[in-house]
Amino acid sequence: MNRMLVFVALAAGPFLLQGCGEERKATEEVAAKPQSTTIPAPPPEPQPHVVEFRAVGKTFQGPSEIPAGWTTFRFVNASSMTHFAMLDVPPEGITAREISDAVMQPFQDAMDGMNAGDEEAVNAAFGRFPEWIGELGRNGGPGFLSPGRAGQTTVYLEPGHYIMECYVKSDGIFHTTSPGEGQLGMLLDLTVTNQNSNAPEPQANATLAIRNSGFELVSGELNTGTNTIRVDFIEQQALPSFVGNDVHLMRVDGEDSIAKADAWLDWRTPDGLEDPSPVTFLGGINDITAGAHGYFTVDLEPGDYAFIAEMPGPQAAGFVLPFTVGE
Template sequence: MDLINAGDAAAGFAAFGQLPAWFFEVVFKGGVGLVSAGQTAQTTLYLEPGVYVIECYVKTGGKFHGLFGMAKQLVVTQATTDAAPPKASLQMTLSREGGLAIEGKLRPGLQTIAVHFQDQGPHEHFLGHDVHLVRLTDNSDVASLEAWMDWSSPTGMETPAPEGVFMGGAQEMPAGSTAYITAQLRPGRYAFIAEVPAPSSKGMLYTFQIPEGKRAAR
């Protein structure tokens, strides 16, 4: 990352290619997504028994937060809760070809969105696609938000985040996986956005307005 921050992106990306072989066998299994300070988020997903790592890859001073201790091992045992998946109020599909597609109406109140990863694969920044929910404010600039979502830019994922409230989401998962985002949607302006370079060009940026009352979003 130091090379990228210094303006030598080619050398920086080449250095990532020299990571140990085991790194390229890591499977990204999802997570809760970006959450602003003071907020709580809920994402439900299925984890098979095994060893996992939870990490934060937001940056401060050009360094990932995982380097500051924001990483923790998680062991999932063979025991099961037999819990059923949440009941979704609408469906979302993510894919490289179709971008972000929503089936159903976004309405005020507590919503559970089933996020289906139709496919998966690395984008220009070596990672796959995911989705995050952001409540936009009067001072939010969507173009700044879009640029910030690319970690491979020196200013991408760097604190402080652009104006807005991150409410969680569904981190990168393998093709065929489903995660469930549960969030309270109050009247206001929102965006679903993927953490990929230029998400709008890939159909992975969707802004919407939750109106007062029980009407659907527009």
């Protein structure tokens, strides 16, 4: 068949089909008539858009592409370690592989130097950071979560490229550090498409404000059962630990729980961020730009808890807010 014949056959196709279906079409119209008098059903309520990511061993598992808009990250910690899932916004064209080589390896070398008390090695490692490190942005993501738990954190995602990371340590090695040539640690490329999920913003029962001076519960209260906490990042800062303001929820089981967590949350010390964590973490939300906000949802049993930040000395800085939930 030459090209012209193919065209003729395709063009004739629909007409031939229509001819065959004429009789059936008339019958359908009669049957459909009573329906035209019924009131059309209201459009379904927009539902939260939930994406699930799992921590398995020292890896992230989850979709590589998700729609834009309000996105609820259901983070399942299926491992025996504490993890979190910070969302980085890398400079244009920078992938997880490049971050691994150019940023995470120098961080590991610096940590090794700190543990060895070798200041020269620490400075040499920090000196290897690429120029673009200052352009690395952050967009929240689930906070610390103890083994076997699931957490829920909701953030607004613009279309673009994100990288999920967890830099808890095991045996002095950051989870972000490549476990071997060509392999990625806890770093995951995530593409947010131009399509918007149109998911609604969550409804919160309490609002926590974050300023550079610390936490303040500005409205609502925490109750037994399910709580959704809105977190307003009113101010953001560059801390000496290279990160900024965030909030995590911990259980206060004993008198020294807060002191233990306070010491653990500085990754620059040998025991800092080293798994296992000294307290139980129930989730939270990582750094977001000043002026933005996000949410996290937790189920609380009666007991004592505290909001706490991942930074050097959170308690002295105003970033510990204890609270009690009654029966």
